[in-house]
Amino acid sequence: MVLNKKILNIILFLLFANYGYSQNKRIDSFKALIKTTDSLELKASLHGSVAWYNLARDLNLSQAHLDSSYAILSKIEYPKGLAQLNYRYAVLFRLKGQYKKALNYADKSYAYNLSQKDSFLMANDLFQKGVINSIKGDYKTSLKVYYNILEIYEDMNNPKSIGMTLNSIGIVQKNLEQYNAAIKSYNRAINTLKDTKYKNDLANAYGNLGSVFYLKKEVDSALKYLNVARELDKELDYSWGLSLNSYNIGEILIEQKEYKSSLVYLEEAYEIQKRNNYNTALSETRTALGKVYLKLGNLAKSERFLKEGLTNAPESKKALRELQFNLYDLNKKRGNYRSALSHYETFFAYTDSIRSKENTEYAKDLEAKYQSEKKDKELAKQQLELEKQQLELEKQQSKTRLMTGLSIALLLISVLVWFLYQQRQKQKNQEIITLKREQQVKTLETLMEGEENERLRIAKELHDGVNVDLSTIKYKLTSLLEKNNEVINEAVTMIDKSCEQVRAISHNLIPPALKNFSLIEAIEDYIGTMNTIHEPEISFHHIGDSIQLSKKIEINIFRIVQELVNNSVKHANSNEINVQASHRDDLIQLTIEDDGKGFHKDATTGEGIGLRNIKSRVDYLNAKMDFDTGSKGTSYIIEINTSELN
Amino acid sequence: MVLQGIQSMLNGNEAIEIVGIYINAQETLQHIEKDNPDVLLLDINLPDINGITLCKELKSIIEDLKIIAISNFDELSFVKRMLKSGANGYLLKNTDRLELLEAFKTVLSGGTYLRKDLQKKLLGQTASGLKTKNGLITKLTRREHDVLLAISEELTTQEISEKLFISPKTVETHRMNIMSKLGAKNSVGIIKIAIENDLL
Numbered sequence: 107m108v109l110n111k112k113i114l115n116i117i118l119f120l121l122f123a124n125y126g127y128s129q130n131k132r133i134d135s136f137k138a139l140i141k142t143t144d145s146l147e148l149k150a151s152l153h154g155s156v157a158w159y160n161l162a163r164d165l166n167l168s169q170a171h172l173d174s175s176y177a178i179l180s181k182i183e184y185p186k187g188l189a190q191l192n193y194r195y196a197v198l199f200r201l202k203g204q205y206k207k208a209l210n211y212a213d214k215s216y217a218y219n220l221s222q223k224d225s226f227l228m229a230n231d232l233f234q235k236g237v238i239n240s241i242k243g244d245y246k247t248s249l250k251v252y253y254n255i256l257e258i259y260e261d262m263n264n265p266k267s268i269g270m271t272l273n274s275i276g277i278v279q280k281n282l283e284q285y286n287a288a289i290k291s292y293n294r295a296i297n298t299l300k301d302t303k304y305k306n307d308l309a310n311a312y313g314n315l316g317s318v319f320y321l322k323k324e325v326d327s328a329l330k331y332l333n334v335a336r337e338l339d340k341e342l343d344y345s346w347g348l349s350l351n352s353y354n355i356g357e358i359l360i361e362q363k364e365y366k367s368s369l370v371y372l373e374e375a376y377e378i379q380k381r382n383n384y385n386t387a388l389s390e391t392r393t394a395l396g397k398v399y400l401k402l403g404n405l406a407k408s409e410r411f412l413k414e415g416l417t418n419a420p421e422s423k424k425a426l427r428e429l430q431f432n433l434y435d436l437n438k439k440r441g442n443y444r445s446a447l448s449h450y451e452t453f454f455a456y457t458d459s460i461r462s463k464e465n466t467e468y469a470k471d472l473e474a475k476y477q478s479e480k481k482d483k484e485l486a487k488q489q490l491e492l493e494k495q496q497l498e499l500e501k502q503q504s505k506t507r508l509m510t511g512l513s514i515a516l517l518l519i520s521v522l523v524w525f526l527y528q529q530r531q532k533q534k535n536q537e538i539i540t541l542k543r544e545q546q547v548k549t550l551e552t553l554m555e556g557e558e559n560e561r562l563r564i565a566k567e568l569h570d571g572v573n574v575d576l577s578t579i580k581y582k583l584t585s586l587l588e589k590n591n592e593v594i595n596e597a598v599t600m601i602d603k604s605c606e607q608v609r610a611i612s613h614n615l616i617p618p619a620l621k622n623f624s625l626i627e628a629i630e631d632y633i634g635t636m637n638t639i640h641e642p643e644i645s646f647h648h649i650g651d652s653i654q655l656s657k658k659i660e661i662n663i664f665r666i667v668q669e670l671v672n673n674s675v676k677h678a679n680s681n682e683i684n685v686q687a688s689h690r691d692d693l694i695q696l697t698i699e700d701d702g703k704g705f706h707k708d709a710t711t712g713e714g715i716g717l718r719n720i721k722s723r724v725d726y727l728n729a730k731m732d733f734d735t736g737s738k739g740t741s742y743i744i745e746i747n748t749s750e751l752n
Numbered sequence: 753m754v755l756q757g758i759q760s761m762l763n764g765n766e767a768i769e770i771v772g773i774y775i776n777a778q779e780t781l782q783h784i785e786k787d788n789p790d791v792l793l794l795d796i797n798l799p800d801i802n803g804i805t806l807c808k809e810l811k812s813i814i815e816d817l818k819i820i821a822i823s824n825f826d827e828l829s830f831v832k833r834m835l836k837s838g839a840n841g842y843l844l845k846n847t848d849r850l851e852l853l854e855a856f857k858t859v860l861s862g863g864t865y866l867r868k869d870l871q872k873k874l875l876g877q878t879a880s881g882l883k884t885k886n887g888l889i890t891k892l893t894r895r896e897h898d899v900l901l902a903i904s905e906e907l908t909t910q911e912i913s914e915k916l917f918i919s920p921k922t923v924e925t926h927r928m929n930i931m932s933k934l935g936a937k938n939s940v941g942i943i944k945i946a947i948e949n950d951l952l
Contacts, residue, residue, distance in 0.1 A: 569824065576846070577754065577757065577845055577846050578757060580757075580846055580848070581756075581757030581758070581760060581761060582757075582760075584761060584848045584849050585760050585761060585764070585849075598848070601846075602846060605846045609824065609826065613825070613826075613827060617827070618825050618830070619827050619829040619830070622802075622829075622830075623829050623833070627829035627832075628829065630828060630829060631827035631828050631829045634827075634828045634873050635827075635873075637873075638869070638873060645891070647890055647933075649929050649932045649933065650929075650932065684893055686893060686929070688925065688928070688929050688932075690925065690928055693921065693925055695922075695925050695929070697893045699893050699894060732918065732922075734894075738894070739894075741893065741894050741895065745922060745925070
């Protein structure tokens, strides 16, 4: 749980840091995160990071942060953090010059990393030890350590670490005055680093090479390489390296007695070192500046620098020795012989001490520090980079996977939704169509029913009422007929006619055969009647099976025939009308044909309306109507599928 | 009412005696044998049983009973059915004494009595184009004629349907109708009979 939170926070701050902030902003972000985070482990780590960042700037601030980190770590169980802290303490105390403490911490860190079998971190610890030993003057041990480390790095194929180690080896060799060996090492370092991005280490190598050449008294080569190093430093904005190389060049130029030019470089070095609190290096530069101003005859300035050097005296005996000597020289020039003598005695004491113990302590101190500090920083940065990259990668991967999954799911869902929607639409449309049709049918049925009912009513009334009365009257009259009364005869004839008409109307309205017998017989009756009444010759044929359907349907068909024949009789002016009904399988085919004059299909007169009526009856039957009209006559063909009836 | 009317018409005639009056089929069946009339005036529209069915039944009971149907319906369908059921005559309810007597005379002498106009109607129906042996064939409709021509041109059903702008099913119906009308058994027969009768 806590670990997850830590990882989350790391991700957060890495992402935050990923916006390419400069170093300062990064530290600010770290500091902000220290305040806000709940994770103790993360807090401790962040203190460590801030401390690490300040190692090159402000050692006291750095130590403060390391102490904060320790305060947290001592309360929680986080051995890895503790080991890292120990390592940083080692570096801090080394830079401060407290070598015993430094070695102590380095051992602690090494012990943990050994238990974890982390060869990379083990190498780091060893490197620190190597540097410290080298500074202490234990060159043999330190060389051994360095070669150990070099092997580890060569296994890991890490050019940066290889380069750095070679640099360090070179420094030791230089200190042992094995100048050619040193030059070899440095060249190796340069070759390893030349085409990589590790320009800082490359600058170091060049600087180192320059120093060695100087020691070999090959001034031109020395200056050449030192300048190359300096240019790289400038490019990289690497203050530490720049100050050191400028200092070295300054020193060389002093030797060459080019004091004015030397001053330029020394001033540059001094300025940088002062700004960044590089105290150990600063004392050397002060000494050098003191020397130069003395040579140039600017006693005041010379004294100022030398005095500064005294007040800020480092632990290193060599530095102090140099100072003393220069103070002696200054006082000599000034004519303060007493002071001069006292200074010289101090100087001599130092010389002895150094010669016996740490003769080149300072040089190593500087150079080794120069190496290791850079290296430590780089290593840590590297680690951080790796972690960052890893997390980034993982995050990217999972992000991509998630996005792909989501988009596929989304796509599928939207397709499904669209599809379902379409289905629903179709269904709805289907329902609407069905409803409409049902509505239509219902309307038609209602209309037709109404019509039929009306006809039935009239027919009944005529049949039962008027007709009966007329018949009765006729009977009564005929019994009077014996008297041979002409008037009565006429009356009787008239009544007959009325009866006929009434009957005709009644039966015309509701064909009795339809109710009692069959459709075909009804049609036959109707045609027969029409034939008698009207001019044209109307014929009817029935082909195929008999027709037996629901009364509603049969009435409908009858009405169609009635209407069409009526039309033909009234408007077509024909001689012959042919009516035909065939029933085979499920198909009833009605044909009504005349040889009249035809008519316009689009007539909006009574004919048109009559046709519409027929059309709606045809629709009710789900039937097809085909009609044709011309000079030859008119013909209607209606096809009814009995399996498709309502 | 009708009964009264007829009664009054016949009352004056000495030659005719009314032996029985029945108001429904039941009564008729019960008393007919006992009464044994020569002629029965039978209304088609009886309350209980259809007059047509009753007629058939009566005829099966008394074979030589003469039955004259009386009805308000002058529809041929009714006439035909009654005659088919064995009726010997058909009268309308608005008949008169003269007609009644005429009907009786015809029927008793073994004939079938039908009013002139009914006769005409009946003949008119039968005459209009039933197939007879001397080549009188039912007339083809115009559409049927088109189809016949197409068949003679050896077109397939599909081709005919495309040519005449009708559905193949319709073409088939026409073809069947033609076959029925001409009395052919297949397409070949159609052509043959058509040619024989100058239809092509």
